[in-house]
Amino acid sequence: MKIVVILAHPKKGSFNHAIANMVVETLEGVGHEVIYHDLYEESFDPILRSAEIPKGACVDDVISNHCNEIANADGIIIVHPNWWGQPPALLKGWIDRVIRPGVTYEFEENDSGEGVPIGLLKAKAAIVFNTSNTYHEREMNVFGDPLETIWKNCIFGLCGVNNFYRKMYGVIVTSTIEERKSWLDDVKETVIRYFPKEG
Ligand SMILES: Cc1cc2nc3c(=O)[nH]c(=O)nc-3n(C[C@H](O)[C@H](O)[C@H](O)COP(=O)(O)O)c2cc1C
Numbered sequence: 001m002k003i004v005v006i007l008a009h010p011k012k013g014s015f016n017h018a019i020a021n022m023v024v025e026t027l028e029g030v031g032h033e034v035i036y037h038d039l040y041e042e043s044f045d046p047i048l049r050s051a052e053i054p055k056g057a058c059v060d061d062v063i064s065n066h067c068n069e070i071a072n073a074d075g076i077i078i079v080h081p082n083w084w085g086q087p088p089a090l091l092k093g094w095i096d097r098v099i100r101p102g103v104t105y106e107f108e109e110n111d112s113g114e115g116v117p118i119g120l121l122k123a124k125a126a127i128v129f130n131t132s133n134t135y136h137e138r139e140m141n142v143f144g145d146p147l148e149t150i151w152k153n154c155i156f157g158l159c160g161v162n163n164f165y166r167k168m169y170g171v172i173v174t175s176t177i178e179e180r181k182s183w184l185d186d187v188k189e190t191v192i193r194y195f196p197k198e199g
Pocket of ligand 1: 009014015016017081082083084085086130131132133134172173
């Protein structure tokens with residue numbers, strides 16, 4: 001299977017990088033083709049400009065490649081920290097520019113954009129791995145876990161990928177080496193569960 005892996009974390013050596021490395025290593029280990037993007041390393045330009053907004057608009061080569069990859073992916077895995085209950089702005093820009101009309105979703109004919117879109121992604125599953133420094137109970141009760149709604153409903157559900165799994169690891173800042181090792185084991189087990197060995 002062809003799996004797109006997107007990492008958005010600015011610091012090399014972060015736990016997010018460790019998660020992304022484990023994801024790539026695991027996928028390759030069971031025979032999948034991995035298309036990997038470290039958005040900060042690649043200095044991804046997150047600004048969606050006016051001319052690029054309409055369906056069918058001309059996009060630059062970088063965006064065109066991302067669009068082709070995501071449209072043809074059999075699986076999608078996103079890795080990022082919880083920043084203010086949202087993805088880092090760089091990744092938000094990737095969403096704005098790559099999760100485009102005509103590529104990942106479209107509206108029915110005679111629908112000007114007010115209706116319920118039709119998802120176009122053919123990926124069989126999507127996984128989002130997050131990290132945070134908030135205890136689970138506080139995240140659920142005080143903040144309402146906005147990342148779950150953003151990824152599950154607003155993005156993957158809307159684009160037709162209903163086989164969705166998300167995991168938020170934490171608290172990172174006080175975690176022990178043993179906890180981090182067990183979280184990476186969990187990443188590996190999750191990836192194999194959703195994308196088992198080829199053949
Ligand atoms: C700009 C910014 C905003 C953050 N907002 C949150 C937040 O809303 N909730 C939270 O639990 N942690 C928040 N954090 C902490 C990060 O989630 C935490 O540093 C990260 O998950 C740790 O992973 P790492 O070791 O890979 O950096 C924030 C950190 C930064 C830099």
